[in-house]
Amino acid sequence: MYTQLRETATELANVLWREHTVYRERGGxxxxxxxxVQRWISLAPTGGRNEALVRVGRILEGGTTAPARSEQIVRLDAGTSELAATCRRLLADAAAEPSRPVRAQATGPDRGGSKGRKRRRPRxxxxxxxxxxxxxxxxxGVVAVFAYASATR
Structure with missing residues (x-):
């Protein structure tokens, strides 16, 4: 699986960008x-066969990476051109909303974040x-009663 993922990442990098670096993450x-272009793309294995989680994010000043802005599960046997089209769409989605990362988007009717999670008041x-x-x-009181009882004996 990792060999296929490495080959797919290399082919995808060659199709998408003229200058790129491909490396392995700790998670495989x-x-x-x-x-x-100040962007990164991550291909991570999922539990399914021939599937990968594609995540897209920005590269910040100094070379650090920002959290993923969008993600999608794709089939690896779909072909490089189809994967490249998916990545381009995810990159365009990430560029369309520069001020709000995916994890901070409101999901519930109260706009308070993920369901089942209470908002905390400032401490x-x-x-x-x-x-x-x-x-x-x-x-x-218990100590005083004990002291009084032992004093009166």
């Missing part, structure tokens, strides 16, 4: 970096809550 996928300075004071008073 391959990345195509186009420094002259304030820590103060002792009412419940904590009740616990402290009760512990102090």
């Amino acid at each position: 996928g391959f990345v195509i970096r186009g420094e002259h 304030r300075a820590r103060h002792t809550s009412f419940t904590s004071w009740v616990v402290i008073v009760c512990v102090a």
Whole structure:
């Protein structure tokens, strides 16, 4: 699978960009970096046969990479020209929305992000809550009763 992925990444890089670098990621996928266009494409294996997850993102100043802006699962046996067309479409989608990465897009009706996830309030300075004071008073009361009982014996 990794050999096929490497060959596909190399062929795809040659079709898409004149200047590129292909290297292997830690997770087993391959990345195509186009420094002259400030974009990267990642081909990562999926659980299915002859399928790969294609992700596209930007290269920031200094050479670091921004998170993926768009992604899609593609069939590797589709052919290089079809994969190149998919990558071009993903690159165009990523360029169309330069200010908002994919992971930050609103998904729910409240526009609060992913479903089932609560929005957190900004953290304030820590103060002792009412419940904590009740616990402290009760512990102090138990210690006082114990001290009084042992003093009266």
